[in-house]
Amino acid sequence: MPAYKDEKTNTWYCKFYYTDWQGQKRQKLKRGFKLQREAKEWERLFLEQFAKSPDITFDALYSKYLKFKENRVRASTLKIQRVVIESHILPFFRDKIVSEITPADIVEWQNELLNKNLSASHTRQINIYLKMIFKYAIDYLGLSQSPVKSQICKSEKSKVDFWTPDEYKVFSDYIQDRIELYTAFEILFYTGMRKGELLALTLNDIDFDQKTIDINKTLVYVNGEYTTQPPKTPKSRRTIEVPEFLLNEIQTYSEKIYGLNPGHRLFHKSLEWLGISLKNICSRIDLKPIRIHDLRHPYVKPTTKKFTTFFEDFRAAA
Template sequence: MATYKDEKRGTWYCKFYYMDWTGTRRQKLKRGFKLQREAKEWERLFLEQFAKNPDITFEALYEKYKEYIKPRIRESTAQSRFYMLDRHVLPFFHARIVSDITPADVAAWQTDILSKGLSNAYIHSANTYLKAIFTYAVDYLGLSKNPCMKTIGSTKSRKLNFWTPEEYAKFSEAAADNPEYFIIFEILYYTGMRVGELLALTLNDIDFKNNQIDINKTFYRLTGQDVINPPKTPNSERIVDIPEFLTEEIKDYTKKLYKPDPEYRLFHKQIQYIRSAFKTRIKRAGVKEIRVHDLRHSHASLLINLGANPVLVAERLGHESPSITMNTYAHLFPKAQLDIVRKIEKAEY
């Protein structure tokens, strides 16, 4: 394995020759590895993948990419990514020879997907995943250049939708007819946790003495199976303080359960049933329609209006950093900006 130390940058790189699918001897150079073993592993993977794959169809490339990416991303993420690619990318390119696909071909695909009436964020993701497939081909299969370099769609998410405390109070009253759904919505609104995190909760995660909930796992349904995994990110594993009234509500709910197993899921619901119950009670309450996930935004709005700073909001929501919180909720912090302006005006020089 031909690996070398870049003394100037303090990193490692690999440099070697290989034979491409046309029989031409070519040189490959890849920089920027922190460790020598990482450079060696990259060279090994390149030669192994390239040796087994001369020029191939897009469909064959896609199958190789799936094998490569599956161990590197969450199972639920892989499922949603492959669904998008299967539906909107593979049918367009499937029989094309990868080295024959040009930027013009990619532009034709982009025009096609832009005509389907999909959201900007969805289109942006599909384009990003297509680019990743070609990047894999460049890195490991000897493709000379990535033909997917132009971005389409937008990373800007839809306008945030949330309830005021008054709107939630109306909804909560309408949701009181069903004890299980009532407590589900109460927890979501007063903690800001994700629905998957709520559905993974057990009695052992509730500290009734200290009014706290330990969020340490997430639940989702994958190919008909219930799956419990660690939270979305390392910072998503957190302990949140809850108001005493919510502790009492959870306690009252658990008293109605028949011999609950403290290590078993507290709520045996699927997300589609929660969404359906949510919509029904929104209509009953006569409040504006939002998504279940928007209860998380409603909690953030509640915290900000109560004077919480971005660091505290980030900790409760399980964001990786306060910058994510500010990027998402910056427009909800007008009071903080006004306070700073007033301090500037009063400052003495």
């Protein structure tokens, strides 16, 4: 991997051949490097991007993996993966040659990860992301086998917390004068909607005659801005029944929004708004805090009783 000195400009350049994605032999010339090692490093990194071999660095493998995933998963999903991989995987493996990474290296990395005292579910997910990268190397770069041989830890039993009707009433009574926040939490509590689904909600999604809400999108934060996208899975798209009292509350709230377009979001807030509000209010009124997601799990679930009738009774119990 030689580099050459340009005597006229007193800089270095690299000149080499490579095979492109169509199998064609091509020449590459890059000038303007101040140091010889910079020219050699640029050539090495360039060739790694075109290499179809596991004899590349993990950093180069990760770059290939990202390009592979870009058009195959949602941008929001890939963003989550990138944050996790670049925080917990890339620092350890970055400069290692992929074909030389051993199960012993994996165990060493796993031990470091376990010492971070992350939750078991998060730790297992990080390990899964590493397995996905090596699977890509097996499928597309000719790696013979994955060095990830075992699970990193046992899964922990998930704990679902909830509020009783009395506890929710304490919370809702406290925020009743804040109509935007009150309406948002009423919808969350009595429909089982996810927060992203709530924050993407428009009047066009609500059928006041049929007493239903169509869940057809969710709010996400991608590349520095909020946008809506279809639910993650087909099952997440659904139509839910809504009790009469909740429809009345939504109608009252919407009428107070000046110039509301039926296609505009009812709650023009960030994804953090609900969680921060819940935490702050619980600390003020000495109420047991729960996660926003736990509002989807009331202490009882409807069985044979009609859904809307169940929640009419549920509300009356408070």
